[in-house]
Amino acid sequence: MSDVEVLIQRQLDAYNARDLESWAGTYAEYARQYQYPDTLLAEGREAIKARGRERFAEADLHAALRHRIVNGEVVIDHETVTRTVAGRRMQADLVCVYQVANGAIVRADFISGPLCEVDSKARETA
Numbered sequence: 001m002s003d004v005e006v007l008i009q010r011q012l013d014a015y016n017a018r019d020l021e022s023w024a025g026t027y028a029e030y031a032r033q034y035q036y037p038d039t040l041l042a043e044g045r046e047a048i049k050a051r052g053r054e055r056f057a058e059a060d061l062h063a064a065l066r067h068r069i070v071n072g073e074v075v076i077d078h079e080t081v082t083r084t085v086a087g088r089r090m091q092a093d094l095v096c097v098y099q100v101a102n103g104a105i106v107r108a109d110f111i112s113g114p115l116c117e118v119d120s121k122a123r124e125t126a
Contacts, residue, residue, distance in 0.1 A: 004100045005068070008075040011098075011105065015063055018056040024049040028104035036097075036111040058084040063094070073100045082118065090115040 001009070007026055014023035027048050033041040042048045055061060060082050067078040077096040082089065093113035098105050 002070060003103065004073055004075060005070045007100060007103065007105070008068075008070075008077065008098055012063060012065060012077070012079075015052075016061075018061065020049060020052055020056055023052055026105055027108075028101070028106045031104070031106050031108070033108045034110065036095075036109045041110075055083075060084045060089045066093075074098065075100065083115070085115060089118040091118050092116065 011023060011026040014026065024045055027045050029045050030043075031045060031048060032043050033048055033051070035041055042051045061084070062082045063079045064082075065077060065079055069076040075096075075098045077094075077098070079094045079096065080091055081094045082091050084090070092115045095111040097109040097111075099107040
C-alpha cells in the first residue's frame with residue numbers, strides 16, 4: 001500500500017471510529033472540501049473539523065468502502081454512506097476524490113447519490 005493510500009485509509013478508519021482529531025489530522029491546515037463540481041463546503045482544517053463534529057454526532061454514521069482507485073497523489077473512493085437524517089436511517093452512494101500533497105489531504109471532492117431510507121426490516125436481519 002502506498003503512503004497516499006495509507007493516509008486515505010487512516011482517514012476512513014478515523015471517520016468510522018468518529019475520532020474527530022485523527023480524522024481532521026489527515027487534512028492539511030489549508031485543505032478544502034467541495035461538493036462536486038465547485039461548491040465549497042469547508043476551507044481549512046478547523047472548518048473541516050467543525051463540519052465533521054456535526055456529522056460524527058449522527059447515530060448511524062458509517063462509510064463502507066466499495067472500491068478504491070489510487071493514481072499517484074489522487075485517490076478515488078466509492079463508498080456507501082449510512083447516516084441519520086431527521087431521525088431516519090438513510091444511505092447514499094458517495095464518490096470521494098482526494099488530492100494529497102506532503103502527506104496530507106489538500107482537497108476533497110464529494111459526488112453524492114440520492115439519500116434513500118434503509119428498510120427497517122433489512123436492518124433487523126443484518
